[in-house]
Structure formats: C-alpha cells, structure tokens
Amino acid sequence: MKKKKQLTTETGCPVADNQNIETAGKRGPALMQNVWYLEKQAHFNRERIPERVVHAKGSGAYGTFTVTNDITRYTKAKIFSEVGKKTELFLRFSVVAGSLGDSDTERDVRGFSVKFYTEEGNWDLVGNNTPVFFIRDPLKFADFIHTQKRDPKTNVFTAVSKWDFWSLSPESLHQVMILMSDRGIPQNYRRMHGFGSHTFSFINSNNERFWVKFHLLTQQGIANFTTEEAAEISKYDRDHAQRDLYESIAKGDFPKWKMYVQIMPEAEAETYHINPFDLTKVWPHGDYPLIEVGMLELNRNPENYFLDVEQSAFAPSNVVPGIGFSPDRVLQGRLFAYTDAHRYRLGVNADLIPVNRPHCPYANYHRDGDMRIDNNGGDNVNYEPNSFDGPVDNPALREPPLKIKGEAYDYNHREDRDYYSQPGALFRLMSPDARQRLISNVVDNMNTVPQFIQIRAAARFYQADENCGKGIAEGLGIGLHSLLEEVERQKKEDARMEPC
Ligand code: HEM
Numbered sequence: 001m002k003k004k005k006q007l008t009t010e011t012g013c014p015v016a017d018n019q020n021i022e023t024a025g026k027r028g029p030a031l032m033q034n035v036w037y038l039e040k041q042a043h044f045n046r047e048r049i050p051e052r053v054v055h056a057k058g059s060g061a062y063g064t065f066t067v068t069n070d071i072t073r074y075t076k077a078k079i080f081s082e083v084g085k086k087t088e089l090f091l092r093f094s095v096v097a098g099s100l101g102d103s104d105t106e107r108d109v110r111g112f113s114v115k116f117y118t119e120e121g122n123w124d125l126v127g128n129n130t131p132v133f134f135i136r137d138p139l140k141f142a143d144f145i146h147t148q149k150r151d152p153k154t155n156v157f158t159a160v161s162k163w164d165f166w167s168l169s170p171e172s173l174h175q176v177m178i179l180m181s182d183r184g185i186p187q188n189y190r191r192m193h194g195f196g197s198h199t200f201s202f203i204n205s206n207n208e209r210f211w212v213k214f215h216l217l218t219q220q221g222i223a224n225f226t227t228e229e230a231a232e233i234s235k236y237d238r239d240h241a242q243r244d245l246y247e248s249i250a251k252g253d254f255p256k257w258k259m260y261v262q263i264m265p266e267a268e269a270e271t272y273h274i275n276p277f278d279l280t281k282v283w284p285h286g287d288y289p290l291i292e293v294g295m296l297e298l299n300r301n302p303e304n305y306f307l308d309v310e311q312s313a314f315a316p317s318n319v320v321p322g323i324g325f326s327p328d329r330v331l332q333g334r335l336f337a338y339t340d341a342h343r344y345r346l347g348v349n350a351d352l353i354p355v356n357r358p359h360c361p362y363a364n365y366h367r368d369g370d371m372r373i374d375n376n377g378g379d380n381v382n383y384e385p386n387s388f389d390g391p392v393d394n395p396a397l398r399e400p401p402l403k404i405k406g407e408a409y410d411y412n413h414r415e416d417r418d419y420y421s422q423p424g425a426l427f428r429l430m431s432p433d434a435r436q437r438l439i440s441n442v443v444d445n446m447n448t449v450p451q452f453i454q455i456r457a458a459a460r461f462y463q464a465d466e467n468c469g470k471g472i473a474e475g476l477g478i479g480l481h482s483l484l485e486e487v488e489r490q491k492k493e494d495a496r497m498e499p500c
Contacts, residue, residue: 009039049310050345051100054145055111058094059104059189059242060309061249063298065089065116065259071293074210074263075202077322079118080293090115090355091298092312093189093241097148097157104241105230107184107441109175112194112216113314114296117359124318125214126338129186130179131195132422133279134172136413138333144169163449167456170419170494171280173464177423180441182224182434188244190255191223198316198331199276201324202263207400211264211276211326213283215290216257227441246301254299260290277328281422308355313342321397329413347371363391417494424464439468443475454478459486 007015021034030037052058067085079087094111095104110129115122135144146152147161166172178184186192196214203209225233233240248255262283269276276283302308315338316331325331342350348369350356357374365382381388427435442461446454454476462469462483473483 009036010043052094052345053341054148055094055096056100057098057102057104058092058111058309059245060090060092060302060312061245061298062300062302062308063089063091063254063296065294065296067294068258069292069294071202071261071291072204074204074212074261075322076205077118077123077202077320078120079116079123079320080322088117088359089296090117090308090312091296092309092314093245095241097145101238103234103238104188105185105225105234105238107179107227107230107445109179110186110189110192112192113312114194114216115312115314115318115356118320119360120320121360121362122318122356122358123320123323124314124316125196126314126316126334127194127196127214127216129183129192129194130175131197131213131215131282132174132178133197133330134166134175135169135330136171136278136280138330138337140169141330141333141337144172159445159447160449160453163446163453163457167453167460170417170460170463170490171414173419173460174280174423174426177426177438177461177464180445181426181430181438182226183222184441185225185227185230186241187223187225188241190220190245190248191218193217193222194257198279198328199264199326200319200331201266201326201399202261203322203324203399209266209324209400209402211266211269213262213288215260215262216296217260219256219258219295226437227444245298249298249301254297256298257296259293259296261293262288263291264288275416277326278416279328279330280419302355311346311350311353312355313338313346313350313353315339315342324399327402349373365390414494419460420464424468427465427468435468436471439471439475442472446472446476451476451478455482455486456490458483459490462487463490 007018009015015036018036021030021037023030032038065079065087067080067083070083071080072082079085092111092113094113095102095106096109096111098106098108111126112129113124113126115124135141144165147165150156151158151161166176183192194216199211199213201209202212237243245255262285264272264276264283272287274281274283315335317335317339319325325335346353349371351358352372352374363380365377365384367377367382381390384390384392427438430438442457446457449457455473455478458469458473458476458478460469461472469483469487470480473480
C-alpha cells in the first residue's frame, strides 16, 4: 500500500491527531495546549482577505503572447522587438460591480487585465471589454462605483442610483449604450474583446512619442446572452464564465485574442477634432486604422485559484521602457489607485507574490515590510549612491519631454459637450433587432426608477438618437411632450456650462 503523506503543522511538526482535541477528562473542557487546533482554527479565521473593491469576481489563466507584426518603428518595448518573439503572461477577467460570490452572467462591464512578464519588467494592461468608460474625471470614480454597489441603507442593488448618476452625467452615455446593448452580457470571457481603453504612449528608439490605443479581438467570435438567457443560466450556475474558461483550457481548447494598436503621431493630438485623451470617446478606425501586433493565447490553468487569481495584482502604473502614460485624467488617477489598493488588500510586498513577481531580475533599495519573502536584498547595501556596486538608474531610458501648456486650474471637463454623436452612431450601426433589444433592456432596467429620472435618461438617449429616445420613452409610458421638454431643458443646461 502507498505510504500516506504525513500531516504537519506549519512549522513541520507531525500532527498526531486531526480528529479529536485533547480534553480534561472524557467529557471535560478542551485544554489550551491544543496547539494544533489553535493553529488550524486561527489560520481558517484569516482565510478571507479583503475582496477587490471593484471587479471582485474573476477568473484567470496563464498564457503566451507572440509577436506577429513588426511595430518597432513606434516602440522600443522589448516585448515587441521581433516577429515570433514570445512572452509569458497572466490574464484575469472579472465582473465589475458584484462581490466574490455573485453571478458571472450579470449585465455589467467585464474586466480584462493582462500581466506581460517582459524582460524589462511587468507590463500590465488593465482594460475592459469596452473601449470607453463611464466617467472622464477620476474624482467621480468613487461616486460612480457607489451607484453600482448595494444601497447603503437596504444593502440591496438598486437601479435608482445607477440611472440617477448616469442621467446626471451625460458623458456616461456612450458606455451605457454599450452596456444596454447585446454586448452588455458576454456569454463567457472567451467570447468578448478586450480594450486598453485609455490612450497610452509608445516611445521608439529615436525617442519619438506616439499615442496608442490597444485592442484585443477575440478569435472565438463575439457571443452574448439576452437578459432572459442570462437569468436562466444564473439560476443553476453562478460561475458560468469561470467554468467555461477553466474547462476550455483543461481540454486543450486554448482561447486566443489578436492584439492590434491604433497609432497617432504625437503632434496630431493638438489638432485632431476629438480630444484623444477623453476616455468616453473612441478614435474612429477610418482615421486611425487597426495595426496588427500579435497573438495572445491562454494555455494553462492556475494550480490553485487563491494563490494566483485572488492574489494577482494589476496596476496601470506598471509599464516598461517604450510604453508610457498619456494626459488622460482618468489614467492619471488610476496610476495611484491600483498600487494603493494592493498595499491595502495584499500588503506592501504584493509584488513578491509569485503571480505578481517579475520574471526578470529586479534590484532596488526597498527593504522589509509585511511578508517580505524574497532575500530582502540579501547583504547588499540599502542606500544609493554607494561605493559597493549597488544598482543604479539608466538616464538613457528617460522619456522625451512632454509639452504641457496652460495654467493649473480645475478645468470643467464638461466643456466638451459632445456626449451624443458617438453613442448615436453606435446605435445606428446596430441591426433593427439589436436596436429593439437595447430599447427593451433600458426599459426593463429602469422599470423601478422614479419617473423624473426615467425622463431625464430617456432624453439623453433621444439626444444620441431620436428613435432610440422615443422608443425608450414609449416603453416607459412617457409622453412625447415630457420627453421633448426635458431635451430642451438639457440643451439649455449644457449651453450654460462655462467655457474654460
Ligand atoms: C480594479 C480603481 C477605472 C479596469 C480596480 C481596483 C481599483 C480600481 C481600486 C481594485 C484593484 C485591486 O484591488 O487589485 C479604479 C479607478 C478608476 C478605474 C480609481 C478611475 C479613476 C478603470 C477603467 C478600467 C478599469 C477605466 C478599464 C479600462 C479595472 C479592472 C480591474 C480594476 C480590469 C480588475 C483588475 C484585476 O483583475 O485584478 N480599479 N478603476 N478600471 N479596474 Fe479599475
């Protein structure tokens, strides 16, 4: 018979009894010297770490990125240095609003976070399955997320706060239009696209800057659930997308996404008719066509969910030489938010957890802190400059200067009042059936919302597309007169916005 493995305490001491605790007499109380029980119970009591404040429910897998097209004229990032080059990666998908145990088939945006373990450090592309976002200013993120979470009094999800906030924040309409469309409930994580959403920058070996947007297009084809199909699935399988991803990879059916970029020369940002740093807008492909870059494949399930998926930590601030940030205000806000969240959720040494640790050598003067589990810098000195061969910076990697103009001020981001042209064009691109489903989704979603908010929201949709707004108003029993009155009110309100 095969010898069984010995059960031990955390410090390696063999456990004599894992079935009975020691008591004073047969029916007597337990003794304090039950140290195995104390360790086991204390460890269990601490199993849960704070869930992510957003994107709590997720699924992840390891994979590979392979370059298929030369883009070295735009970036010196080593990950793109030659066609055929492969880089290991970890990808986590997620649902935004729900908590850890919530359903995978909610109508919600999906997260799409990739950690590329490049030879010059980790590059994290922390994107979504949509190319735009609800807000333009990071100061509004906490307010926005509060509207997506449970009501603070009743602890119940409510459509009222969502539609109240959205209808008062016209810049959210583009994202809301996508959310209420067929794409609002992807069938699973394999059947949706991923987008970096923000504008980032590329720096090439001549130190020239380009603005760039990243697109990851699913090779499995887009597939979505209707609201009714999703509700049906949720009844018996709340982990539908997790199961689908795990099982596909386990059986060797490896999902793939093709990476493309849109490139804008640095100077064109000044004159392009759309603010290229506005996260609520896309760059039309006619102006900036998709350029193929490579293929991303997921091909290995994590051995253990908590170890790799729950403890993974992605940050838009993790870039590598050749990839940089942009003036997008929301991106700038995110450069703080994620590492701060990691320090709270996982501790100051979150980057040393195996899934987060770079695959290339790293060397700095950070020392100590909770859970320092590498060699903590060993016997190297912990200051710089030093005379003992410690690591030094490399000025050759400095980015070219970025021209900034104007005076410091809290500029009104609503100076740009074109909230409606892109969502309107998107609605008109949909098939008649898809438009009808979008209208029904909005109507069903707003069923329980007070009428004054319904009217405000319907008027926003009307400004994007008259038929869309009218369809929603009709579905909610709002008269045309009330709708048009609200449209006029909103137009006047927008016109009153002070120019900067
Ligand atoms: C997760 C903040 C906008 C995509 C998170 C987390 C925070 C956060 C604090 C939890 C991080 C963690 O505990 O590891 C913010 C702020 C935003 C913002 C302050 C705007 C000001 C966005 C945008 C996108 C996005 C625009 C996509 C384009 C994600 C994704 C995750 C996430 C995918 C999950 C990461 C993972 O899989 O671990 N966000 N976020 N967020 N956010 Fe954002």
